[in-house]
Amino acid sequence: MDNQEHKNEHEHHITPYSTYVYVWLGLIALTSITVTIAGISLGDYTLAVALLIAAVKSYLVINIFMHIKYEELIFKVFLILSGLTLLVIFALTFFDFTYR
Amino acid sequence: MANGTIAANLKTFYEEGTTKSNKGIWSWLLSTDHKRIGLMYLGAIAIFFSVAAILGVLMRLELIAPGETIMEAQTYNSIFTLHGVIMIFLFIIPGLPAVFGNFFLPLQIGAMDVAFPRLNLLSFWIYIVGAILVLVSLILPGGPIDTGWTFYIPYSVRSGTNISLAIFAAFVLGFSSILTGLNFVTTIHRMRAPGMGWFKMPLFVWATYATAWIQIIATPVIGITILLVILERMFGVGIFDPALGGDPILFQHLFWIYSHPAVYIMILPAMGVVSEIIPTFARRTIFGYRAIAMSSLAIAFVGYLVWAHHMFTSGMSDTARIIFSLLTFIVALPSGVKVFNWVATMYKGSIDPKPPFLWVMSFIVLFSIGGLTGLVLGALATDIHLHDTYFVVAHFHYVMFGGTGTIFFAALYYWFPKMFGRMYNIKVANWGVGLFFVAFNLLYFPKFIMGYLGMPRRYYDYLQEFSSWHLISTVGSWVMLIALILVIGNIVYSIFKGEKCSSNPWGGVTLEWHTQSPPPLLNFQEIPTVKHEPYDFSQLEEMKNES
Numbered sequence: 001m002d003n004q005e006h007k008n009e010h011e012h013h014i015t016p017y018s019t020y021v022y023v024w025l026g027l028i029a030l031t032s033i034t035v036t037i038a039g040i041s042l043g044d045y046t047l048a049v050a051l052l053i054a055a056v057k058s059y060l061v062i063n064i065f066m067h068i069k070y071e072e073l074i075f076k077v078f079l080i081l082s083g084l085t086l087l088v089i090f091a092l093t094f095f096d097f098t099y100r
Numbered sequence: 101m102a103n104g105t106i107a108a109n110l111k112t113f114y115e116e117g118t119t120k121s122n123k124g125i126w127s128w129l130l131s132t133d134h135k136r137i138g139l140m141y142l143g144a145i146a147i148f149f150s151v152a153a154i155l156g157v158l159m160r161l162e163l164i165a166p167g168e169t170i171m172e173a174q175t176y177n178s179i180f181t182l183h184g185v186i187m188i189f190l191f192i193i194p195g196l197p198a199v200f201g202n203f204f205l206p207l208q209i210g211a212m213d214v215a216f217p218r219l220n221l222l223s224f225w226i227y228i229v230g231a232i233l234v235l236v237s238l239i240l241p242g243g244p245i246d247t248g249w250t251f252y253i254p255y256s257v258r259s260g261t262n263i264s265l266a267i268f269a270a271f272v273l274g275f276s277s278i279l280t281g282l283n284f285v286t287t288i289h290r291m292r293a294p295g296m297g298w299f300k301m302p303l304f305v306w307a308t309y310a311t312a313w314i315q316i317i318a319t320p321v322i323g324i325t326i327l328l329v330i331l332e333r334m335f336g337v338g339i340f341d342p343a344l345g346g347d348p349i350l351f352q353h354l355f356w357i358y359s360h361p362a363v364y365i366m367i368l369p370a371m372g373v374v375s376e377i378i379p380t381f382a383r384r385t386i387f388g389y390r391a392i393a394m395s396s397l398a399i400a401f402v403g404y405l406v407w408a409h410h411m412f413t414s415g416m417s418d419t420a421r422i423i424f425s426l427l428t429f430i431v432a433l434p435s436g437v438k439v440f441n442w443v444a445t446m447y448k449g450s451i452d453p454k455p456p457f458l459w460v461m462s463f464i465v466l467f468s469i470g471g472l473t474g475l476v477l478g479a480l481a482t483d484i485h486l487h488d489t490y491f492v493v494a495h496f497h498y499v500m501f502g503g504t505g506t507i508f509f510a511a512l513y514y515w516f517p518k519m520f521g522r523m524y525n526i527k528v529a530n531w532g533v534g535l536f537f538v539a540f541n542l543l544y545f546p547k548f549i550m551g552y553l554g555m556p557r558r559y560y561d562y563l564q565e566f567s568s569w570h571l572i573s574t575v576g577s578w579v580m581l582i583a584l585i586l587v588i589g590n591i592v593y594s595i596f597k598g599e600k601c602s603s604n605p606w607g608g609v610t611l612e613w614h615t616q617s618p619p620p621l622l623n624f625q626e627i628p629t630v631k632h633e634p635y636d637f638s639q640l641e642e643m644k645n646e647s
Contacts, residue, residue, distance in 0.1 A: 074289075082317050085404055092405060092423070093353050099417035 013070045023064045030057050051090075110620035112521070117621070118217075132217035133621060137224050138203030139519070144228065145191055145199060146588070152186035153584060155179050160543075160577035163570050166562055173560040177246035178261070180558060182238070184249030185266070189273050190231055192504055193362060196369035197280060197315070198227070200511045201308045203519060205284060207612035208302045210293025210630065212622045215286040223279040226272060233269035237262040248558060250359070253340040253351040257332050264330050271326045274319045277365075281315030284308055293611070295630035299390065302610045302634045306393040307372025310400035314361045314368075318404070322358035325351065349414050356407035364403040366500060368396055370507035371438055374460050377514050378442050380608045381457035382449030385635040388441035395434035402431045409478050413487045421480055428478035435471055439464065454606065455529035459510030462537045466502025470495055473548065488558075491551025497544045506536075509587055516591065517605050521617040522598030524590050532587040539583045542576030609639055 034053050042049060063069040068079060113135045117127040128136055159179055162170050171179070202220065206213055214220050238244045242262040247255055256263050288309050292301070301309075329351070331337050338344030340351040371392075379386045386392065408416060408424040442464065451457070473495045477483050486492065517523055546569040551557075555566050562570065604613045609632070615624050632639050 085317055089357055089404065092408070092420075093357075095423050096349070096353065096408065096416045096420035099419040100415075 013067075015064065015067075019064065023060050026060060027057055110616065110625060112616070112618040113621045114618060130221070132213070132221050134202050134206050134214050134217065134220060135519075135619065137220050138199050138201075140224055141194065141198040141202060141227070144231065145195055148186050148190040148231065150588075152183050152191060153581075155183040155186070157577050157581055159183060160574040162560075163562070164574040165571075166564060166567055168561075174243075174246065176560045177558075178244040181245050181248055185234065185245070185270075187500075188249055188362075189270050190234070192366045192500055193277060194227060194273075194280075195366070195504065195508055196373065196511065197284070197308060197311055197365070198224075199508075200304075200373065200515065201280070201284060201311075201369060204515060204612055205287060205305060205308055206291070207518075207615065207619060207623055208305050208610055209288065209291060209296060210611045210624065210628045211287060211291035212624075212627070214283050215290055216283050219279055219283055223276040223283070226276040226279070230269045230273035230276060233272060234266060237266040237269060240265065250355060251326075251329065252355075253329070253332075253346075253348040254342060256329060257341050264333050267326045267329060271323050274323045274326075277315045278319045281312035281319075284312035285316065288312075293628050293630055299393070300630055300632075300634055301393075303375035303386065303389070303392055303396075304369070304372035307368045307375070307396045310396040311365050311368045314365050314400050314403065318358045318361040318365075321354060322362075325354040325358070328354075349411070349416060352411050352414055353408065356410045357404075360407035360410065361400075361403045363499075364399055366504045368399060370463070370504045371396065371399075373507050373511045373514070374442060374463060375438075376608075376610065377456050377460045377510060378445050379635040379637075380514075380606050381452050381454060381460075382446045383452070383607070383637055384445060384449040385633065385637065386441070387444035387447075388437070389634070391437050392441050395437040398434040399431065402427070402434065406431055409483075412480060412483045425478060425480045429475065432471065432475060432478075439468060439471075455524075455526060455533060456510050456514035456606070458530065458533040459506055459513060462533060462540075463503060463506040463510065466498050466506060466537075466540060470498030470500075470502055474499065486551055488556055489551035490547040490555045490557055493557050494544050494547035494551060497547070502540060502544075509533075509536075512591060514606070515612075516594070517601045518603075518612055518617050518619070520595050520598070521600060522594055523601040523605060524594035524598055528586060528590045532583060532590060535579065535583040536587060539576055539579035543573055543580050544576070546570075546573045546576075604643065607637075607640055609637055609643070610634055614643065 030053050034050060037046070037049055037053075062079065068075060113133055116122055117136065118132045119127045119130050121127050128140060131137065131140075158170070159176065162168075162176055162179075202214070240262050242260060245251075245259070245261045245263050245266045247259055247261075247263065251263065251267055256267075288301070288305060328337075328339050332340055332346070336344055338346045340346040340348055342348055375386060375392055406424060406428045408420055409428045412421055412425070453461075473491070477486060477492060477495060513524070513529060550566055550569045550573075553566070555562060555569075601617070603615070603617045606613075611628060611630070612619075614628060
């Protein structure tokens with residue numbers, strides 16, 4: 001029964017326009033933070049902060065604009081797996097840049 | 101495996117297409133039938149392979165003696181680049197998945213087609229557009245590219261040849277690869293016949309599945325990298341070029357983050373084909389089914405983590421070098437799991453050494469040599485000595501040509517009767533394999549020795565002391581040419597003139613052998629129900645009643 005309801009919700013889910021507008025404004029705000037921070041020297045943390053903001057932005061785009069939030073579990077698993085691969089690739093690359 | 105799937109007299113996919121007219125060139129060029137698309141890929145790939153092989157023979161001819169023999173240095177640089185670019189981007193990366201994956205993946209899982217047939221046709225045409233762009237880059241003013249297939253910075257930013265167009269072609273080809281991968285993943289998840297659980301899938305399907313994931317996840321990285329190089333060339337952005345404050349090693353990281361997993365795009369489907377052929381000709385179920393299936397996924401995963409072993413002498417940090425060297429050794433484990441399981445499958449089997457099996461035997465020998473010399477290169481200390489020498493050239497030819505190339509022929513000789521409903525000349529085929537094996541070692545083994553002695557790769561000229569090894573290698577290239585003419589000629593002749601054969605000449609039991617040869621448009625008369633394990637040969641008796 002629960003499953004059935006979930007399916008119906010999945011098929012009929014309509015995101016209100018206001019949500020899209022809020023997310024869009026959020027993305028613009030985050031972009032301006034990125035630009036501002038680029039002018040401030042944070043030393044070793046510059047890159048980490050930039051990546052963190054980018055990650056939050058991707059999270060918003062993937063979940064809201066790409067509707068993944070309302071999709072089946074398997075798609076989320078695939079996405080998380082791809083994301084983790086990317087993360088591992090980042091980490092390994094930094095073994096070079098950090099210790100060079 | 102299934103009952104009641106053989107149709108006595110259904111029209112074959114050659115007689116019935118997906119377009120309005122069943123005949124003529126357009127019924128092929130616009131067909132969404134996975135089998136026709138697979139055959140179109142086969143035609144295109146055969147042409148590119150032949151061209152690149154001839155370029156290889158020309159290179160060897162130039163190197164027959166020190167100094168200039170048949171071409172100038174700049175021509176030589178372009179020819180070795182083209183040999184690499186065509187072989188890698190147009191033959192070996194799309195090779196097995198696009199030809200045999202397309203043709204046999206739906207058949208092996210009991211589906212009527214792939215999940216997205218139109219997308220499949222689109223990937224074929226994107227592939228052709230990419231190939232045309234490569235050709236255009238050869239004839240435009242500026243001349244063919246001369247960077248080697250790796251397009252290393254800073255030379256690829258500064259060279260005056262048509263780099264931007266040629267690498268843009270690789271960018272386009274990447275899309276073809278991604279779309280094929282997407283299609284296969286969806287097909288395997290959604291279209292398996294009733295009764296075919298994940299662990300009843302043939303191992304070629306498992307291998308293709310692992311490959312498809314690499315195609316989807318890794319290919320975008322090269323796409324972005326290529327765009328950055330083009331930006332760098334056009335606008336001097338300064339991402340990679342050290343003169344502009346960029347980091348050339350970053351390019352190598354990004355390039356190999358794709359290109360090393362791409363090595364597994366090349367070899368994994370080949371390993372899948374081996375796991376199909378050995379049980380059929382040993383008349384014995386595969387040893388360690390789950391181990392082989394899981395090792396494909398393990399290779400696909402660990403394959404992402406080893407890319408920087410191509411960069412040990414690039415000036416990378418010591419920490420990174422040690423970590424990547426360690427990870428490289430780990431990837432040898434799942435590869436070893438496969439080789440041992442294949443050999444164990446043959447133990448006490450009732451072996452029937454037909455040509456596909458002989459191809460696989462030569463694969464096991466050549467691939468093992470290639471794989472083990474990979475460990476020599478994966479160890480930091482020895483790599484410093486051998487990096488950028490002929491040892492590396494020999495290593496990757498043993499793995500790529502001796503591995504994937506050999507299995508491309510194995511797959512062709514194994515599935516030929518199913519694809520064309522005809523049989524080739526077995527005797528000529530046996531001679532072909534034998535000659536190929538001899539020629540291969542004659543051509544590439546001297547390169548191991550030369551590399552060990554210090555002969556650098558990609559050089560146009562060399563010292564007198566290497567000349568006898570170069571001569572042997574060049575003679576090997578001529579024998580290889582004869583072997584290839586024999587192997588490919590036998591196939592081309594048999595497509596038109598071969599004897600008609602039964603639907604299951606080898607006694608295979610996976611689903612593709614349960615339908616007629618060539619298969620009908622929708623593959624089976626009715627969707628089969630899977631009841632047996634994938635390599636359960638006890639069903640051969642049942643299968644006799646099917647026809």
